[in-house]
Amino acid sequence: MRSIYENTKNGLKRQKNRIFGCQITSEIMYRKYTLLFLSAVLLLATSCSPRSFEEQAVWPPIFPDYAGVTVPEGIAPLTFRMEDGRQFRAEQRREGDTLWTTVSAWRRGDRVGVRYAPFPIYFSHDPIDPYIAYRLIEPGYESWRNMGLYQRELGSYDESPIVTNRANNLGCVNCHTFAGRSPERMLFHARGKGGGTVFADGDEVHLLNLATVGPQRQGTYPAWNPDGRYVVFSSNETRQCFTIRNQQPVEVYDTESDLIVYDSATDSVQMLVETKDRLETFPTWSPDGCTLYWCEAVDPKHIPQSRGQVHYRLMAAPFAEGTLAGEPREIWGSDSLSCSFPRVSGKWLLLTIARFGTFPIWHREAELWLLDLETGQMHPATELNSGESDSYHSWSSDGSWVVFSSRRLDGRYTRLFLSHFDGDGHFTKPFLLPQEDPDENQLRLKSYNIPEFITGRVPDRQEAIAGLFPQEDAAQNLSKEDKR
């Protein structure tokens, strides 16, 4: 068995041994992967640790729970700590595509520590996109202060802003999407005074207020056609209400929603699906861009009182030349469940299922389900789901990985989990996006929102984007906020 030190030495070969983790005192130490530091850690660990250990035939209780997970080669080291804060030492050895980690733990002053059964971390050679883009925001209570769209390199802990709301006078930035997962071409909404939808293509950025063109509807949830020309948006009138004492504190609902389509070739917007008695939302595309999927529900009126009757069904229709080329058909529907966020990869469609409504992130019962588009069979993605809300998800470019947001850590702050998909309807145990300090998962006061895989680093366009908004307003808005 190799020691931590040996393992780290070999770990300098980046692809091989990037995965190990230990934290002696979580309060003050941030690991740096240098020989010197680890030597010191090893010295400290061995000098304070008990001389004997009692063997236990169970995997160690660690946070985050990385025991038995499957990870892509080259991902940032999976740092962890003991769930109960004990000191510990981790020894690792790699056998083929499996990294075995043996954890010994003890409390200060213990004469006998505990050595747990080694747990495996499996490596997959299926490629994963190198970056994830997401929004960081306080967990959804009407207002916000600082928010932004960020990108995270999966091979390291590097997180950098794509754009923050300092650019648009502390307004809201949301609903980002990328054309074919390309970092070069993206859009997002910037709400507030002088706001609109920001389109970025290479170094070019421009602002379009969708509500002032075509049918004069604002855009909400976007879906960029794989050919890059069309973007379908839902146009939602969204409200929220708060329950008095229930453990589900918030219900978010739409009083109106339709679909509009933006044509980037003509810079024009048209209505795509408009009904008075139905709510259409969450558009998404088939990989070939020929089929548009969306969720649709009969509007029971008088929401929120009637919110329990809102059950969204999955719809699909052929799409060509900027319009629907056939009658919409129901792909899936239920009178007791509601679907949202459909995302397609090959023949598989992953979506969120809740008991009712359109905003599953506040529904503790929300789960991810998998639909086989060829057979029409649908089943819960059991491996991914937890007792808390499991929601917004995104496929990697080749469909072998998913990233999704889950509130399983504390019930309120969404965190990102990744899982491997075998292409045959099965996922592996999901793992929490690794952080340099595992405690950061607890300490971060913002939620991760709308994770999307991207194929590279988004270029720095913050200055150009800020230039789209009058900066004198930013100063005024800031001082207004401060005076509140």
Place this chain on the structure above:
Amino acid sequence: MSRKKTLKDRLVPVLLFAAVFAVEFFLRRYSFLQKEYFSLFLNTPDYWTELWNGPQPLLTLAGDFIAQFYRIVWVGPALVALAATLCFLLLRLFLRRIQIPLAVVIFAGLLVVALLPASREAERWARVEYATRTYQWHKVVAAATPDAAEKDAVLIPYALLAWSEMGKLPENLFRYPVTGPQDLDLEGEITRHGYYFAQMNAECLGCTNEAIHHAFQTACTTPHGMSLGSLRQLIKYNLASGNRAMAFKYCDILERNPMNAASARAARRYAASQPEQSRLDAGPSDSASVVTHNTFQTLREMAKEGLFNDAAADRVRCLLLLQRDLRNFSSTFPEGTDISALPLCYQQALCLVNDPDIQRAISPAVTEAFSQYMEAYNQIRTKEDDPIQPGTFWEYYFMYY
């Protein structure tokens, strides 16, 4: 060769320190407490990242770091006194001959600042908010008097909340210059005051989720989008609603603040001693009662949740009075209610209800006063005229239409 220090040399800085401390303590201590409540200093990766990416990181850091100590009531005044004294000692190096006038000027300057109307108003606000969150209702009504409310109408809801918590809302409602239902719930006030009041109002009504909602709203108005005070409140609300996981999370975060670490650990121990609520005991969430921006509806929903008590009933009645909805007001009293024993403003309102049974049940003194009022009212009057019977429902009903 340095001159030997005289008694005066030693005494003047000490006196200056003491005088400035006294001024700051007695005239501005709540402002310091409030400053700490809305500040944030945390040793977390996100705090440092946002700090360095924000404007003026060093100044912000210095401000945040110092503000955390204001939680101890004498620290803020002591720091100002210390700064003033150091300033004096520095200037005295050059102006030794006029050290007493110099000390007087520094003291007078700080006194003037503390007595500025803006400072007094800020202090009053800070005192009212502090007293509200510490449930010192008598201090709230002492600060938010009817006279003070004449100048600053946003004080009215705080005063009425305090009277409500003391069970004396109807007796005091019309002592204040109320002009409508918004004086009871501050609806539509999207400022820090408005959010903070909504938070405390929801807490007092027992609507924990709504209190959490507004604690976040309040925090969003602070420079970091979260504050030490909001974190403390969030721990409290999550413990009240049985959400241990969230309480633990906020305790973990608050532990990263040196001045709050001990209390965060204590809260954590307390949370750990509470029974864990099942994370899936939410029940059918589509039937859970909701709060809305309409206070009436919220109170109606509270009745469904079994949260309706005498204080809530009084709030409903007072809201109906402020809406001049006498029909619904009179229907809130169950059959057999002793009307003559009701609070005065209720009886005054019932005088205007066209129901002989009710009229007969009102106490003779109120009926007599009403006759006198109507006699005077029927003279030609304008809104500029002095009130006939100030502090009565009739005055509100007829004159503020």
